Amino acid sequence: MFFAEYERRVLRGAGVEVSQEQAWQIWRRIRKIDYGLALFDDTIPALNACRQMGLTVGLISNMNQSGDELADSMGLLPYIDLSITSHEVGAEKPNQLIFERALERAGARPERAVHVGDQITSDIAGAVNAGINAVLLDRDGNHKGYTAQPRITGLEELPALLERFQS
Secondary structure, three states, X not given: OHHHHHHHHHXXXXXXXXXXXXXXXXXXXXXXXXXXXOOOOOHHHHHXXXXXXXXXXEEEEOOOOOHHHHHHHOOOHHHOOEEEEHHHHOOOOOOHHHHHHHHHHHOOXXXXXXXXXXXXXXHHHHHHHOOOEEEEEOOOOOOOOOOOOOEEOOHHHHHHHHHHHHO
């Protein structure tokens, strides 16, 4: 019933009250909808810019498939140096273990690494707890007042920000 309660709370946040049974029916129907992941237009240019800066570029995801499968399905293999998922590690962001495994694969020290993510808890807090610099990607402007870590609204802003980290 966890997902029914989750769905009920999401709907309540949108101003719609439903019973837990209705929420469960909605959740079951939503789970049947095919969906896929798609890249934003600024993704490949940002990854290329990072690699041109001499940076090791990786992907960390809470997906239930291998990192290489995920990267390949999204056409990212030519643009990244490593990919790792919670499926491979047995731990999801914000768990430190997934970040530590990514650092090991990259051959990087936490204080020299930067993790860019769009979730404050799983991405930003997870990275910071692992000793990694974090950047919040806030494409929708949901966290305009967030100041605990650097915040960008698109990946086109990332290379200039990373140059500041390198100095």
